[in-house]
Amino acid sequence: MTPNLPNALSGWREAPRIRPLNDRAPEAHGRYVLCWLQQALRAYDNPVIDAAIRLGNAMRRPVLVYHGLREDYPYASDRLHRFILGASRDLAAGCVARGLTFACHLDRAGRREKGLVHRLGAQAAAIVVEDQPSFVARWQAARVAARASVPVYAINAACLVPPALIGDDVQGRSGFLRRHEPERAAWAETEDEAPDMAPYAGPLPFRPDDLAEGEFAALIGALAIDHTVPVSPVFSAGRASAEERLTRLLTDVLPSYASARNDATRPDGASGLSPYLHFGVIGPREIMARIGTATAGAQHKKKFADELLGWREWFHFQARRLDAPERYDRVAGWARAKLADHATDPRPDSETLEAMLRGQTRDETWNACQRQFLIDGWMHNNLRMYWGKRIIAMTPDPEAAWAAACYLNDRLSLDGRDPSTYGNIAAMFGGSPSDRERPVYGRVATRGDGSTRRRDGGAAWLADAASRPAPQVSVPPVVPVDPYLTGRPTI
Ligand SMILES: Cc1cc2nc3c(=O)[nH]c(=O)nc-3n(C[C@H](O)[C@H](O)[C@H](O)COP(=O)(O)OP(=O)(O)OC[C@H]3O[C@@H](n4cnc5c(N)ncnc54)[C@H](O)[C@@H]3O)c2cc1C
CATH class of the missing domain: 1.25.40.80 (Serine Threonine Protein Phosphatase 5, Tetratricopeptide repeat)
Structure with a gap:
């Protein structure tokens, strides 16, 4: 049994998913149980919503499902916003079909809401959030739990x-x-x-958005986000x-x-x-x-x-x-030591950030990989392995390589900013040591591009990749420092 859980949750079969984030007592006068979703954007088979319903039924309170999207989360772009808003719209419809109240807020000029989650939380009897181990969800949940005067439970919905x-x-x-x-x-x-209570129809501290499909392009176009990373033509929201x-x-x-x-x-x-x-x-x-x-x-x-x-x-x-799954120090110690030994080796394969970002390096295969990120917002696993290994040779030193790999992945890929992002990049920088000591890599294994180039049809595939028109994404002067590891925006 998970400790510090109320009966409604401790007796539930999904209880091992739950982590209490504070030890506050429930607020008997709270208007609703707040279910704040950040990344688990589905209405069904969602243990976060189900936990909120169980709590609501036990406390005789309706459930309010809230999802908000701001302009200032790291890498916010047309691509990410469109994908998230499409998911949010369907989440809204599903919640309503389940008899729950759903409220959405798209933060933008003329519709700014400061501290909205805290304000919604101030009217709640209890709060449930997702238990996500990376990106903004983790520390935002911790902040809410620290400020809330009611219990906050984090629930794993990803695994x-x-x-x-x-x-x-x-x-x-x-x-x-x-x-x-x-x-x-x-x-x-x-x-x-199933909720026992009628949907919440009481007051809210803001005017929720009702986002219809047709409005997305105009709304997104007017936001202060990165418009040089376009919507994916392949992965519809x-x-x-x-x-x-x-x-x-x-x-x-x-x-x-x-x-x-x-x-x-x-x-x-x-x-x-x-x-x-x-x-x-x-x-x-x-x-x-x-x-x-x-x-x-x-x-x-x-x-x-x-x-x-x-x-x-x-x-x-x-x-x-891990305290920060996004940080270079998660790479295996032996690999960091070896890479450090070779940090000052000559790097004839080094490339500029612009060439890397735009998939215009001297490495034709690497460019084909990068163009999947650039154009589609996704990359095939086999290509990601070559792409991740080669970045070590293309950048000035191992830590710069780590920062560049995370930056390119997180800014462009729809599945970036994920535990799998940093875990896989760490595996590219570590993994099993090779027998041979090489320049730049030390004993970190390298990887050739033969599995793509030498396949039947490989040459034609590479030529096709090179001919795809790619968006002209903006290029920062240097790889931005990972925003989660320094200043974190308030919610
Ligand atoms: C350098 C590098 C960076 C990566 N970055 C990411 C990332 O940002 N986000 C991400 O989700 N995955 C990442 N991966 C893992 C993997 O490449 C992708 O999950 C996979 O390519 C997604 O395509 P798919 O859904 O068609 O995979 P499928 O082959 O269809 O696999 C089904 C599902 O299994 C999971 N999966 C498959 N391979 C892996 C793997 N190696 N590690 C973890 N889960 C896996 C994914 O959730 C995937 O959707 C990375 C791998 C490498 C080598």
Whole structure:
């Protein structure tokens, strides 16, 4: 049983997902239970919403689901805003269909709201938030919990198996898998909670937005965000697009996943679900349920589960234990020491930030990789490995390489700013040591581009990538310092 939980939550089967963030007593006169969503933007199979409903039912209070979007979160761009607002619109419709009140706020000139979450929290009987181990959600949740006068509970909605069940004594990934694999079946099913209370119809401390699809372009165009990173032409926003991707996974991708997944030249090699997973538009439980009933060979299902659960949830578990999963010091100590030994080696492959950002370096394969980020807002896994390794040689020193990799990934990729971002980049900078000591890399393994270039059709694929028109994204004078590690905007 999780300590310090009220009965409504402690007796719930999803209780291991919950972490109390403070020890305040519930406010008997609160108007509603506030459910503040930041990244788990789905109305169903969402343990954060379900926890709020359970609390609301027990306290005889309705649930208010709130989602807000500001202009000043790091890397805010047309691409990210459009994807998030599309998810938010569908979240709104789903909440209403579930009998919950939904309130959205898009912060903009003429519609500024200062400290809105705190103001909403001041009228609440209790608050539930997401338990996200990276990006803004983590420290924003902590700030709200510190200021609130009511209990704040953080709930994990990102993983199939609640990370807290794994245990803090686990060190490596094999130990993690030994605990994680036997738990999976127990978390395969869930039932959405039903609210007993009528939707909240009382006063709010602001006028909520009602965002209709047709308004997005004009609204986004007027915001003070990065307009040089355009909307993705490939990854459409919203729940219907996630469902289409899931259907395509089952029909086109899964039947050959284990063999096709490493071939970046195949359009049906991978699911393309990561942006939807990152923003919680779809959760791993729903995906795994559909995989379970799909017609595909066991080796393909196993491989998919290894990626979605074995790798993704490992990185979530790791991030949860790190003060700052985004920081270079998470890279394995031996690798940092070796890279430091070679930090002053000559770097004939170094490139400018502009050439890297725009995919115009001297490395044709690297440019093809970067153009997926630049144009599509996503990159194939096999390409990401080459891309991540090569950045070490293209930048002045290892810490600059880390900052550049995180910056390019976070600014351009819809699935960036995720525990998988920093975990995978750390694996590119560390991983298993190679036998040979090389310039620049020390004993950090390098990677060639043969798996793309030498494939049948590889040369044509590279030529095609080079011919794609890319947006002229703005180029800062230097790689910006990771904003989470320095000043953090207030909410
Ligand atoms: C340098 C580098 C940076 C990366 N940055 C990110 C990132 O910012 N965000 C992100 O979600 N993933 C990242 N990955 C992991 C992986 O490349 C992507 O998750 C995957 O390419 C997404 O495409 P997909 O959905 O088609 O994957 P599929 O092959 O269809 O896999 C299904 C799901 O499994 C998960 N998954 C697959 N591979 C991995 C992996 N290596 N690690 C963790 N989860 C995985 C993803 O959630 C993915 O959506 C990175 C990998 C590398 C090497």
